[in-house]
Amino acid sequence: MTQPFVPAKRTIMTPGPVEAEPRVLRAMSTPILGQFDPLFTSIMNDVMEDLRRVFQTSNHWAFPIDGTSRSGLEAVLCSIIHPGDKVLVPVFGRFGQLLTEIAERYGAEVFTMECEWGTVFEPAEVIDEIERIQPHIAAAVHGETSTGCLQPLQEIGRCCRDMGSLFVVDAVASLGGTDVKVDEWYIDAAIAGTQKCLSVPSGMAPITYNERVEQVVNARKKVERGIATAEDELEKRKQPPIASNYFDLSQLQDYWSPRRLNHHTEATSMLYGLQEGIRIVLEEGLADRFKRHRFHEQALRAGLQAMGLSLYADHDAKLPMVTCVNIPANVDGNAIRHLMLEQFGVEIAASFGPLKGKIWRIGTMGYSCRRENVLFTLSALEAALLSHHVPIYAGHAVQKALEVYQRNTEGVQKS
Known part of the structure; x- marks a missing residue:
């Protein structure tokens, strides 16, 4: 008998598509x-x-x-x-x-x-x-x-x-x-x-x-x-x-x-x-929604940097909903992404053109822009890097993101 199609559960942290409400x-x-x-x-x-x-x-x-x-x-x-x-x-x-x-x-x-x-x-x-x-x-x-x-x-x-x-x-x-x-x-x-x-x-x-x-x-x-x-x-x-x-x-x-x-x-x-x-x-309100995106971006950036990773295009003109991460030297970026997807069900994106193989792109957009998604993504990325023997500061990323969340949750309506 043909079985009904049931897609795998994913945590989608790409710049699109993202998890649907x-x-x-x-x-x-x-x-x-x-x-x-x-x-x-x-x-x-x-x-x-x-x-x-x-x-x-x-x-x-x-x-x-x-x-x-x-x-x-x-x-x-x-x-x-x-x-x-x-x-x-x-x-x-x-x-x-x-x-x-x-x-x-x-x-x-x-x-x-x-x-x-x-x-x-x-x-x-x-x-x-x-x-x-x-x-x-x-x-x-x-x-x-x-x-x-x-x-x-x-x-x-x-x-x-x-x-x-x-x-x-x-x-x-x-x-x-x-x-x-x-x-x-x-x-x-x-x-x-x-x-x-x-x-x-x-x-x-x-x-x-x-x-x-x-x-x-x-x-x-x-x-x-x-x-x-x-x-x-x-x-x-x-x-x-x-x-x-x-x-x-x-x-x-x-x-x-x-x-x-x-x-x-x-x-x-x-x-x-x-x-x-x-x-x-509109129920969330435009101002509060934009504030939520910036807040979770802040936690993600803090966690990535605490891990020892450097950010690409980290300046005043950064897009709040997409954080680009420089892939460490001599690291196969796709292998890290595949491990995160296969073992954790977390998807982040590669890039293309002159940035192909040089950066990962992590989206914090809409319904995907939530505390549990940010923390889980940091955990999965850290584990994948450690599995490939990449020298990072183990255990620091999630703790640093938690500090951001514990220090300032005022005004963020949606976790």
Whole structure:
């Protein structure tokens, strides 16, 4: 007889995916509603309203794209890029490279600027390039999980607004774990993912965008649907059709508006999960949630350093939800990770590109960001290193993290 599939229990401490909130999993197991059932469309409306609060925006448009976080990036970029448009991408890790690739695939003239991995740009550097290139779009990563760095955005956003450029931000790693102030930072479009700090399974990409983006989307919509005026026709060559049907924001707007024009069949169970996930975020409160992430990061860092390990990119621009650890010399980083997974059920991440084999990446995101997870991860890592005869300060890591927890638990609502 075929046995039901029961996945192994894991403690997931990667930069994504992370452990899903139990309430989210329960919500996702509830019965299906039809996508035009009034009960379901009311859920769609509630999700839009709650997403505005998490994105800290008054934008009308805030809804999820059905697909992983990359689908949200593609939906926004393909809907606003015209072939030949200038797009500036400041690259400080793997996901800046991804923005570059997507923009190139939709015919943009892409300009990149790069800084050493493990650092971020001074806003003035990016502003100088915006003023020099005058791009139609500046696209930037907020939290770069490949390097554990967090790029300051507000000054860059203000420059884009002054210059008339659209500012598109990849907030996949940061939304729900640290501030993402869409309106205050002059962000025109922001893209997130469910599988990181929102602690929902991978499969949706919440996005938000403002009227400046909507104007670009609607201008192309007129041409595509044959409703352009004579003046519009004069601009037709500047308004080519959107290359993607599935990721066409103009059609998705119709679906998420009161008109409910059918575009695709909504991912019902995923929307249940997203609704519950963002409810949990808002119940905890954004400020308290961000404080919790910083608190557990502090305990993890203290434990790692007490063990004798050094941290990569440990500076003011460190991403609070991802801690990168330098792999000691002559140590097989993958062998350590495999032992932790096989013997303890604890998963941490390797890296790629120029950092492949050089660092481990430990995520403290969403539901995975808990005291027991931090302590267990430190224990598993210490045991794996000792098993491979790596010289560390045995017994120090957990004790140091415990000191952090015992010294200051005030204001942390979720252990």
